Every structure is written in C-alpha cells, then in structure tokens.
Amino acid sequence: MPAPNFDVIASLSKRRGFVFPSSEIYGGMAGFWDYGPLGVELRNNVKAAWWRHMVHLRDDVVGLDAAIIMNPRVWEASGHVAGFSDPMSDCRSCKLRFRTDDLKGPPSEIACPNCGQRGTLTEPRQFNLMFATHVGPVEDSASVAYLRPETAQAMFAQFENVATSMRRKLPFGIAQIGRSFRNEITPGNFIFRLREFEQMEMEFFVHPRDEDEWFAHWVEARHRWWTDVLGIAPERLRLRPHDADELSHYSKQTTDIEYEFPIGWSELEGVADRTDFDLRAHAAASGKKLEVFDEKAGEHVVPFVIEPAMGVDRAVLTVLVDGYAEEQLAKETRVVLRIRPDLAPVKAAVLPLLRNRPELVERARRLTADLKQQVTAMYDDTASIGKLYRRQDEIGTPYCVTVDPESLDDGAATIRDRDTMTQERVSMELVPQRIAELVEGRAQWEGIPREPAGAGAP
Amino acid sequence: MPAPNFDVIASLSKRRGFVFPSSEIYGGMAGFWDYGPLGVELRNNVKAAWWRHMVHLRDDVVGLDAAIIMNPRVWEASGHVAGFSDPMSDCRSCKLRFRTDDLKGPPSEIACPNCGQRGTLTEPRQFNLMFATHVGPVEDSASVAYLRPETAQAMFAQFENVATSMRRKLPFGIAQIGRSFRNEITPGNFIFRLREFEQMEMEFFVHPRDEDEWFAHWVEARHRWWTDVLGIAPERLRLRPHDADELSHYSKQTTDIEYEFPIGWSELEGVADRTDFDLRAHAAASGKKLEVFDEKAGEHVVPFVIEPAMGVDRAVLTVLVDGYAEEQLAKETRVVLRIRPDLAPVKAAVLPLLRNRPELVERARRLTADLKQQVTAMYDDTASIGKLYRRQDEIGTPYCVTVDPESLDDGAATIRDRDTMTQERVSMELVPQRIAELVEGRAQWEGIPREPAGAGAP
Numbered sequence: 001m002p003a004p005n006f007d008v009i010a011s012l013s014k015r016r017g018f019v020f021p022s023s024e025i026y027g028g029m030a031g032f033w034d035y036g037p038l039g040v041e042l043r044n045n046v047k048a049a050w051w052r053h054m055v056h057l058r059d060d061v062v063g064l065d066a067a068i069i070m071n072p073r074v075w076e077a078s079g080h081v082a083g084f085s086d087p088m089s090d091c092r093s094c095k096l097r098f099r100t101d102d103l104k105g106p107p108s109e110i111a112c113p114n115c116g117q118r119g120t121l122t123e124p125r126q127f128n129l130m131f132a133t134h135v136g137p138v139e140d141s142a143s144v145a146y147l148r149p150e151t152a153q154a155m156f157a158q159f160e161n162v163a164t165s166m167r168r169k170l171p172f173g174i175a176q177i178g179r180s181f182r183n184e185i186t187p188g189n190f191i192f193r194l195r196e197f198e199q200m201e202m203e204f205f206v207h208p209r210d211e212d213e214w215f216a217h218w219v220e221a222r223h224r225w226w227t228d229v230l231g232i233a234p235e236r237l238r239l240r241p242h243d244a245d246e247l248s249h250y251s252k253q254t255t256d257i258e259y260e261f262p263i264g265w266s267e268l269e270g271v272a273d274r275t276d277f278d279l280r281a282h283a284a285a286s287g288k289k290l291e292v293f294d295e296k297a298g299e300h301v302v303p304f305v306i307e308p309a310m311g312v313d314r315a316v317l318t319v320l321v322d323g324y325a326e327e328q329l330a331k332e333t334r335v336v337l338r339i340r341p342d343l344a345p346v347k348a349a350v351l352p353l354l355r356n357r358p359e360l361v362e363r364a365r366r367l368t369a370d371l372k373q374q375v376t377a378m379y380d381d382t383a384s385i386g387k388l389y390r391r392q393d394e395i396g397t398p399y400c401v402t403v404d405p406e407s408l409d410d411g412a413a414t415i416r417d418r419d420t421m422t423q424e425r426v427s428m429e430l431v432p433q434r435i436a437e438l439v440e441g442r443a444q445w446e447g448i449p450r451e452p453a454g455a456g457a458p
Numbered sequence: 459m460p461a462p463n464f465d466v467i468a469s470l471s472k473r474r475g476f477v478f479p480s481s482e483i484y485g486g487m488a489g490f491w492d493y494g495p496l497g498v499e500l501r502n503n504v505k506a507a508w509w510r511h512m513v514h515l516r517d518d519v520v521g522l523d524a525a526i527i528m529n530p531r532v533w534e535a536s537g538h539v540a541g542f543s544d545p546m547s548d549c550r551s552c553k554l555r556f557r558t559d560d561l562k563g564p565p566s567e568i569a570c571p572n573c574g575q576r577g578t579l580t581e582p583r584q585f586n587l588m589f590a591t592h593v594g595p596v597e598d599s600a601s602v603a604y605l606r607p608e609t610a611q612a613m614f615a616q617f618e619n620v621a622t623s624m625r626r627k628l629p630f631g632i633a634q635i636g637r638s639f640r641n642e643i644t645p646g647n648f649i650f651r652l653r654e655f656e657q658m659e660m661e662f663f664v665h666p667r668d669e670d671e672w673f674a675h676w677v678e679a680r681h682r683w684w685t686d687v688l689g690i691a692p693e694r695l696r697l698r699p700h701d702a703d704e705l706s707h708y709s710k711q712t713t714d715i716e717y718e719f720p721i722g723w724s725e726l727e728g729v730a731d732r733t734d735f736d737l738r739a740h741a742a743a744s745g746k747k748l749e750v751f752d753e754k755a756g757e758h759v760v761p762f763v764i765e766p767a768m769g770v771d772r773a774v775l776t777v778l779v780d781g782y783a784e785e786q787l788a789k790e791t792r793v794v795l796r797i798r799p800d801l802a803p804v805k806a807a808v809l810p811l812l813r814n815r816p817e818l819v820e821r822a823r824r825l826t827a828d829l830k831q832q833v834t835a836m837y838d839d840t841a842s843i844g845k846l847y848r849r850q851d852e853i854g855t856p857y858c859v860t861v862d863p864e865s866l867d868d869g870a871a872t873i874r875d876r877d878t879m880t881q882e883r884v885s886m887e888l889v890p891q892r893i894a895e896l897v898e899g900r901a902q903w904e905g906i907p908r909e910p911a912g913a914g915a916p
Contacts, residue, residue, distance in 0.1 A: 015623060017619075020616055022525045023615055036624075056834055062495035065493040065501065066480065067487070068637060068654060069639075070487060071484040074481055131593070133605065136488075137546055137555040137585060137641075138555055158492055160483065161475075161494065162494060165494060166495050167840060181527075183592075196527055286484055372515050373515075382625060
C-alpha cells in the first residue's frame with residue numbers, strides 16, 4: 001500500500017497516545033507538539049538506536065550535551081545573527097506579516113493576501129528565525145541571548161575541551177542529541193516542520209586530505225542506518241546530492257537522504273561537508289586556536305568537518321508512516337504498525353483470556369511483572385481477546401502473550417507474533433527470556449515482512 | 459572521608475570530560491554548563507535509572523515529553539506569570555540590579571553594594587524568573603511566550619489526553635524528564651543552581667481519600683531510590699518535612715530529601731502534596747473538565763496530586779560528590795569514583811600491557827569491539843598500565859581488562875575490580891558476558907564498599 005497521509009498518522013497518534021497538540025486545552029500552539037506515553041518510548045528508542053550506532057559501537061565518536069542557551073557570541077561567529085533569516089513583507093493596512101517567498105508575486109505589485117488592498121505590502125526585510133530572550137536581571141541589548149537554532153555550534157565551541165579531555169587525534173567525531181528552536185513562519189504538516197524540534201547531529205573532524213573519503217563513508221553509513229537500523233523501506237529512500245546553487249554558504253558538498261512521503265520526496269537527513277568554515281570562524285571570533293597536531297605531517301592543522309544531521313521528530317514520523325499498514329483479514333480490517341521490535345513502545349502485552357477468573361488474572365499479572373524485568377511490557381484485560389490484539393497491533397507491539405485456563409494446568413502461555421500472527425506455546429517461566437531473545441534477534445538479523453500475512457485467525 | 463567540595467569536582471569534571479563551562483571560548487555564560495563525553499553518559503544513566511523505576515517497572519505510571527514552549531495561558535493559569543518572581547532593587551546611580559533578599563538591610567537605608575552610594579537603591583519590585591520570548595513573525599504582547607520554569611504543568615495540561623488515550627483510572631501517574639529554565643539572579647555552586655537545568659518530575663493522581671497514604675508511599679519510595687538505585691550513602695541523606703510557613707501556596711504537605719554537601723544540607727528532591735490546586739486552576743482557565751469517574755463512589759472527582767520532583771544536574775553532582783574518594787596506596791594516592799557500575803560512563807576499559815606488540819594490540823582491540831556489543835567500553839594504550847588504571851579509577855570505570863603477552867597463549871585476560879583492586883583471569887571469549895553479569899549483578903544485589911580497599915598492588 002502507498003504511505004498513509006499525515007492526517008491518518010496524526011489521528012492515530014492522538015488517539016493512542018503517541019503525539020498530542022501542545023497545550024491543546026488552551027487551543028494549542030502552532031509548531032509545537034507533545035509526545036504522549038507511547039510517543040516518548042518510540043522517540044527514546046529512535047534516539048537510543050542513533051546513539052548506539054553513532055557513539056557506543058564506534059571508537060572514534062564521543063558525546064556532548066550542551067546548554068540550549070549559549071553565549072550569544074557563538075551565533076555572531078557562526079553567522080546566524082546576521083544571516084539566519086527569511087525575507088518578510090508587512091501589510092501597512094491590516095498589519096499582518098507574510099513570508100515574501102510565499103507571496104504570489106512581488107510585494108510592490110500584488111494585493112495583500114489577507115485584506116486584499118493593493119500597494120500596502122512593504123518591501124521585503126529580513127526576519128531572523130532565532131528565538132531571542134534576555135538572561136540576567138536587566139533587559140537590554142547586552143543581555144540578549146538566543147535559543148539555539150541547531151545543536152552543531154556547541155560541538156565547535158567545545159572542540160578544544162573535548163579533544164583535550166578525551167585525548168583525541170584526527171579523525172574523531174562529537175555527537176549530540178538535543179532540542180533546537182526556529183521561529184518558522186509556516187510550521188505545519190504535523191510534526192514534519194516544527195518550531196521546537198529535536199536534532200541528532202554529529203560533527204566528524206578529519207584531516208583536510210581525508211575529506212572526500214570520509215564524506216563518502218558517512219553518506220553510506222547514514223543511508224544504511226535508515227534501512228538496517230530503523231528498518232525503513234529502501235525503495236522509499238533516496239540519496240540526493242545538492243546542486244551547486246543550493247549548497248549552504250559553509251558547505252562544499254551535501255547529500256540529502258530523502259523519503260517519499262505523501263507530500264513528496266522530503267529531506268530526512270543531510271550529510272554536509274562543512275570544510276573548516278566553522279572552526280575558523282570560531283577561532284577568529286574567540287581568539288583561541290582551534291586546531292590539532294597532525295603527527296604524520298608534523299604540523300598543526302585546522303580540521304575539516306563532515307556533518308550528518310537529522311531531526312528526531314521527522315524520524316519518528318517516518319517510522320510511523322513507513323510502518324503503518326491496513327490489512328484485510330477474514331472478517332475485519334486490522335491496522336498494524338510494522339515497526340522493528342526494538343523501536344516498539346511496548347515489546348510484550350500480557351492478555352488474560354478470561355478476566356473474571358481471579359487466578360488467571362493473578363498469574364497474568366505476575367508474568368507481566370517478570371517480563372518488565374527484561375523488556376517494556378503491559379497488562380490489559382479491558383476487552384475481548386480479538387479487540388486486545390487489534391489494540392496492540394495498532395501500536396506496534398511485536399508480541400502478545402495470552403494466558404488461558406490451560407495455562408493454570410500446563411504452566412505455559414501463547415506468544416503471538418504481530419506480523420505473521422503465528423502462535424507459539426512457551427512455558428511461562430521462559431517467556432521473558434524468549435521475548436527478549438526474539439526482540440534482540442529480530443533487531444539484529446531479520447527484516448520485517450512488508451506484505452500482509454494474509455487472511456486468517458488472529 | 460568528608461564529601462569533597464565543589465571545586466574539586468568541577469576541576470575533575472573539566473579535566474576528564476564530565477562538565478565544561480558553557481561557551482567557554484567566549485568567556486562562558488553564568489548559570490549554564492555543558493556536559494562533556496563522560497558527563498553525557500553519566501547523566502543518561504541517571505535518567506535511565508529514574509525512568510526504569512518510575513515508569514517501566516511500574517504498572518501505574520506512564521511517560522510524557524512535552525514541548526518546552528507551551529501556550530502562555532498555561533503559565534497564567536498556573537500562577538507563574540503573576541507570582542513566580544523575586545523582589546529586586548535597582549541602584550539609580552550605577553544602574554546595577556540586586557536581589558533584595560541578598561542585601562544586608564532595607565534598600566532605603568543601606569549603601570549600594572557596588573558603587574557605595576547611599577539612598578540610590580529603589581524600593582523592591584517583583585522580577586519574574588521566567589525567560590520570555592516571542593513566537594511568530596510579530597513581536598508584541600500577543601506573541602509573548604515563556605520557556606517553562608518547570609515540567610509539571612505539561613502533565614496537568616495534558617491530563618485529559620493521557621488519561622483517555624491510555625484508558626487510565628485512579629491512581630495513575632505521568633512522568634517527564636526535560637529541560638527547564640529559570641532566570642536565577644544568583645546562579646552558582648557549579649551545577650547546583652543553574653539557569654538551564656533538567657528536571658525529572660512525576661505527577662501522581664489519586665482519589666482525595668487516598669492522599670495521605672500515597673504521600674507516604676512516595677516519600678519512602680523516592681528515599682529508597684536515592685540509596686538503593688543511585689547508591690548514595692544513607693548517612694548523608696535525610697528527610698525533612700516542610701514547616702507550615704515554608705510550604706508553597708499549592709502544597710498541603712511537602713517533604714524534602716536532602717544531602718549533606720560541603721555547603722550544608724541541601725535539597726535533592728521534594729515530594730509535594732499539591733492537592734487539586736493545579737487541575738482546578740487549569741479547568742477554570744480552560745473551561746475543560748479535568749476529572750475522572752470514580753467507580754467506587756459512582757461520581758466524578760477532581761484527583762489530588764502527589765508530586766516527586768528532582769533535578770538531574772543535582773543528582774549527577776550528588777553521584778560525583780558521594781562517589782569521590784582519595785585513597786592512599788603503597789606508593790601513591792589514587793582518586794577513585796566509587797559509583798555504581800550501572801551509572802559509570804564506561805563499564806570496561808581494555809588495556810594492552812605492551813603497546814609495541816601489534817598482535818597484542820590487535821587482540822585487545824578485537825576484545826573491545828566484542829565488549830561494545832554488550833556494554834560501553836573503550837580501548838586505551840597511551841600510557842603505562844599503572845597510569846591507565848589511575849585514569850579509569852578517576853572516571854569510575856568498574857572493570858579494567860588487561861591483555862598481556864600470556865593472553866596470546868592462553869586466550870585469557872585479567873579483569874580488575876575498581877573498588878577491591880582484585881583480579882580475576884577469564885577466557886577472552888567469556889569476558890563480555892562476564893562483565894555484563896558483573897555490572898548487572900552489582901547493580902541489583904551488592905553495595906559498593908565505601909572504605910578504601912587498603913594499600914596494595916593496583
């Protein structure tokens with residue numbers, strides 16, 4: 001089936017506790033969303049998968065977690081204070097403001113899209129996308145500070161501290177996961193374009209002579225992460241090198257990883273060759289030397305930077321869109337989230353077949369507690385077994401464990417696989433271990449079937 | 459030994475990559491700090507320990523991850539816009555501003571602490587501690603928004619969405635980990651009082667009749683978390699119930715968990731009985747019903763709230779202060795961080811005894827890669843073995859694995875215990891499994907010896 005549109009995902013997300021409109025009881029807040037109980041878990045799993053592959057499994061990357069508010073001179077040096085802006089036009093009559101790029105013609109020639117008057121739109125002027133605030137007791141220009149619009153600059157500002165404290169030589173990288181903020185004029189498309197979002201960025205410092213080799217490495221490694229670790233369908237992914245005229249001012253070459261959403265091919269991640277632009281800018285502005293000693297050449301060099309940068313929210317959206325399926329079973333349609341077991345918010349749901357049998361309920365609750373020692377698990381007995389299966393399918397729970405009257409005799413329970421709907425009878429004592437193995441095994445070795453398992457029993 | 463002072467910890471933190479002054483190359487930023495490579499790991503481990511015990515292991519608590527910027531009406535309803543403030547006095551002569559509470563007398567009577575003039579200090583006026591910004595293209599009063607000064611209000615604003623999507627009945631809790639911001643006039647004491655900090659808060663909703671019982675439960679459960687999960691010395695912890703005159707306006711009873719820092723007994727966490735204050739305030743301001751149906755009584759009730767709330771940064775500081783020890787060995791002093799293995803940034807360091815033997819280095823690197831599949835591990839060969847042990851002791855690495863020439867013959871390596879400095883010879887194939895067991899076993903069953911193991915070989 002084609003990828004579902006964002007409305008379908010937003011509706012599922014709200015109904016099942018993945019994502020809620022922020023401050024909804026007060027009418028919401030455009031460009032801001034809250035992650036509900038299941039959304040937090042999914043998001044944390046996506047972040048953990050990135051951190052594990054970008055930091056823990058590698059020898060050449062370390063982490064950082066910097067403050068969101070940095071000294072404002074960071075943003076002067078980076079060029080954000082002067083240049084991180086969109087052109088805007090005001091209507092002199094109705095006082096509304098518009099992004100000039102969105103207008104259907106030059107502001108001097110067209111009517112105001114709101115009030116319809118002509119000749120009322122001002123010439124474009126630059127509107128900075130950084131959120132500003134004041135730090136300290138006095139509100140004046142000296143106390144202005146910004147919410148970071150990207151996490152990357154912290155890696156440049158702390159380059160020296162990290163390299164020294166961790167005794168690092170080239171090549172090495174600094175990775176960070178954290179919130180960033182951009183005062184977007186037109187946020188939208190659910191959690192695709194946000195004003196507050198979370199980034200996962202890594203700045204990889206290399207000798208200038210190794211620039212191209214490492215750029216190629218990271219494009220390939222990041223593409224593989226999306227397919228092999230997040231489990232995204234390869235046919236919906238593509239690599240798109242930037243044309244020369246769309247490169248950022250700091251970048252010599254950039255390749256985007258794109259996904260085919262219902263709104264079209266859209267960027268998930270960019271791998272950018274930032275050259276030595278940033279380190280030189282911060283060295284010049286701070287008066288500090290930001291370089292390393294290259295033993296091979298016997299001289300100090302300013303490293304080049306290869307940066308893979310992506311947004312967590314967009315990754316979560318991609319996992320939901322890519323995993324969503326509607327399947328026709330014998331008597332009903334089921335919605336199933338075919339996401340990798342290690343990403344699923346709940347790994348195992350324990351469902352007693354009869355909730356009016358206290359000894360059955362007690363045994364199922366005990367099994368839930370045992371399971372929780374190994375994986376995220378939940379207990380549910382608030383509906384018929386068929387309905388309970390559908391609920392778990394819809395939130396991507398890979399394994400349901402059913403405790404039935406026979407369990408009290410044979411001490412075993414039934415493990416049902418979300419994708420194949422096949423069942424396996426396992427001794428209850430071994431269920432936690434078996435589920436942990438299944439989750440880990442599937443995470444490492446197997447793909448997820450993308451086609452319906454076909455009509456059949458649940 | 460007594461707890462080390464903050465300077466000792468700050469120095470170790472910067473030197474070894476736990477915590478750096480934010481934007482240090484630009485002169486820093488008061489009240490803001492960045493977590494370096496080891497600090498991120500420690501902090502993530504503290505957060506994971508909280509999430510596991512507060513959410514995953516329980517049946518009655520779910521998570522939330524809300525946007526930092528919420529609709530400003532949230533902060534009007536909560537009382538923060540009107541009341542979250544400190545009294546300040548300005549000097550009319552030198553223009554500096556002071557927290558009135560810090561002045562050594564009434565502002566009308568004393569000299570300005572900066573310029574020394576008398577009669578220049580203004581009467582106190584309220585200074586709001588929330589950072590303000592503007593959202594959207596226009597900067598006016600309608601676009602003002604705030605960085606949250608606490609995470610708690612999101613749990614009240616999303617109470618209905620969470621309860622409905624997760625089919626929750628009383629009692630149940632909503633937990634959140636996330637950044638908060640307060641424009642403190644006098645930040646300081648390293649990461650003890652910050653302007654940007656991270657909170658772990660949980661709002662537990664109960665029937666009013668169960669208020670006292672649950673308050674007692676959470677005071678006890680949270681105290682136990684600090685001793686049994688974080689491994690903090692019980693003799694340096696105390697419970698301190700608030701006197702009636704220090705209770706917040708929303709609280710009926712509050713008990714603080716305090717630690718004996720070198721600066722004195724200080725708050726680590728507060729368990730507050732917030733009654734129905736918050737839900738009623740948001741219901742009144744939003745016009746929505748924020749209540750649940752109580753089946754026992756057959757009526758709708760507005761739940762009471764018991765809130766355990768703590769700061770991540772202060773927990774990290776406590777772990778560092780409490781774990782820090784200087785021990786006299788036969789020939790030297792060693793600094794050792796006696797922190798729980800599951801909190802340690804690095805679980806295992808692989809150290810080749812000779813770095814000029816390529817086959818030894820190769821074998822040690824292979825072992826590191828194997829270890830990384832199970833735990834966070836690192837390889838180091840940049841100094842003598844004695845020095846390498848000291849480095850790992852100082853960052854709290856519980857296990858060092860030494861690969862020596864004999865390893866090439868017998869296929870075994872030596873695992874050294876950080877605290878006892880005892881050594882165990884284990885087949886290299888089994889080392890990853892053995893370390894994983896040791897970390898998990900120590901996490902669950904054993905305490906950490908607080909006294910030096912005594913002089914002896916490393």
